[in-house]
Amino acid sequence: MANTIDSIKQKLGTKETITWCPGCPNFLILESVKRTIAELIEESKGKIKQEDFAMSTGIGCHAKIFDYLDISGIYGLHGRTISFAEGIKLGNEKLNVLAFAGDGDTYAEGMEHFIHAFRHNEDITLIVHDNQSFSLTTGQPTPTTQQGYKSKATPQGEKEKPLNPIKLALAAGGKFIARANARNITQTTEILKKAIKHKGFSYVEIVQDCLIFNKEMDNKDSMMYSVENKDKAKAEKLAEEWDYNSKKGKIPIGIIYEE
Ligand SMILES: Cc1ncc(C[n+]2csc(CCOP(=O)(O)OP(=O)(O)O)c2C)c(N)n1
Ligand code: SF4
Numbered sequence: 486m487a488n489t490i491d492s493i494k495q496k497l498g499t500k501e502t503i504t505w506c507p508g509c510p511n512f513l514i515l516e517s518v519k520r521t522i523a524e525l526i527e528e529s530k531g532k533i534k535q536e537d538f539a540m541s542t543g544i545g546c547h548a549k550i551f552d553y554l555d556i557s558g559i560y561g562l563h564g565r566t567i568s569f570a571e572g573i574k575l576g577n578e579k580l581n582v583l584a585f586a587g588d589g590d591t592y593a594e595g596m597e598h599f600i601h602a603f604r605h606n607e608d609i610t611l612i613v614h615d616n617q618s619f620s621l622t623t624g625q626p627t628p629t630t631q632q633g634y635k636s637k638a639t640p641q642g643e644k645e646k647p648l649n650p651i652k653l654a655l656a657a658g659g660k661f662i663a664r665a666n667a668r669n670i671t672q673t674t675e676i677l678k679k680a681i682k683h684k685g686f687s688y689v690e691i692v693q694d695c696l697i698f699n700k701e702m703d704n705k706d707s708m709m710y711s712v713e714n715k716d717k718a719k720a721e722k723l724a725e726e727w728d729y730n731s732k733k734g735k736i737p738i739g740i741i742y743e744e
Contacts, residue, residue: 493523496535501552510667510693511546514614515553517665517673518583522556525581525678533581540583541569543590545621546695547614550585558582564595567602570609581681582609589619589627592650596628599650602686603657610680610687613650614667616695617702617729624698631702631730647729651741654688655720660744661687662720664737666709667694672738679740692736705736712739 497519505511526533540558542548543566551560561569570584591599591613602611617634619625625638628648635642654662661683665673673691680687694703708727714720720742727736 489527490520490523493526493535494519497522497555499553499555503553504549505546506697508696509546510616511550511614513667513670514547514612514673514691514693515550517667517670517677518550518554518612520670520674521677521681524674525681537579537581538583539573539577539580540585541566541573542585543587543595545587545590545614545619546616547585547587547590556583564590564593565598566590567595567598567609567611570611571602571605571607574607574609578608583681584609584611586611586613587619587621587627588613588615588617588629588650589625592628592648600653600657602688603654603659606660606685608685610677610683610689612677612680613688613690614693615650615690616693616699617647618695618699620695620698624695629729630699634699634701636698649724649727649729650690651724652721654690655717655724655742659688659742660685661740662742663687663689663740665689665691666706666738667691668704668706669738672711676739679743683743692738702732705732708732708734708736709738710735712737712741714740715743717742717744 538556544563566584626643633642723737
């Protein structure tokens with residue numbers, strides 16, 4: 486089985502030179518996505534094939550995944566990955582469609598798509614690489630950046646409190662809401678598999694470091710613990726446990742809510 490998965494994973498790679506910074510957790514997210522697709526193909530015993538997956542991206546460091554993952558799709562526009570993914574799904578409902586996004590991408594310019602995606606409830610999976618920074622454009626603060634964050638755009642420090650996207654997803658009627666840790670490939674793979682199998686819109690927020698622009702928020706592993714929850718009231722409490730602002734407290738990782 487391991488050999489089959491390795492050979493499927495190899496076919497999912499491309500010959501492009503990877504230009505992420507050495508050690509960037511985007512490498513780990515790419516590995517988790519390849520494992521997810523390979524395991525779904527292998528477990529289906531021939532029913533699901535590589536060509537049954539498609540993707541869309543925003544624009545940002547995260548979006549370079551388009552060049553490194555050999556499935557078809559659209560290298561989209563900043564903030565618009567969800568609309569492209571919904572369009573692909575409407576065009577061919579048999580496809581498993583993955584929409585890759587950045588936190589700047591989807592919680593700022595693309596916010597209206599994010600909220601309405603929960604209402605539309607198209608059977609696609611949104612994967613947000615949340616590094617709490619607009620990294621490709623050299624580190625301006627995004628809606629999930631912590632207060633006090635200093636950058637060229639905010640020399641005196643970010644004044645606003647971060648948005649909590651998990652709370653927002655619950656308020657918008659999300660039926661599959663998960664949070665993953667980019668640094669835990671095994672768990673991220675399990676979460677992504679469940680998200681893709683969920684019938685309807687599934688949302689996976691991946692907590693990711695940016696080693697260059699928001700070092701203050703790097704490596705929150707010691708705050709993380711695993712959850713799997715189907716109770717809405719408990720989900721509201723889980724969502725409150727981390728405010729995206731602090732390096733203290735608890736960060737629930739796993740399925741925060743599935744209806
Ligand atoms: C419509 C549009 N608006 C803005 C930009 C500029 N832009 C390109 S990448 C980027 C930042 C991306 O940040 P994020 O989505 O958080 O992804 P990351 O680079 O951190 O992975 C911005 C603002 C653009 N290319 N197109
Ligand atoms: S700038 Fe940050 S997010 Fe972008 S590739 Fe480098 S480490 Fe990764």
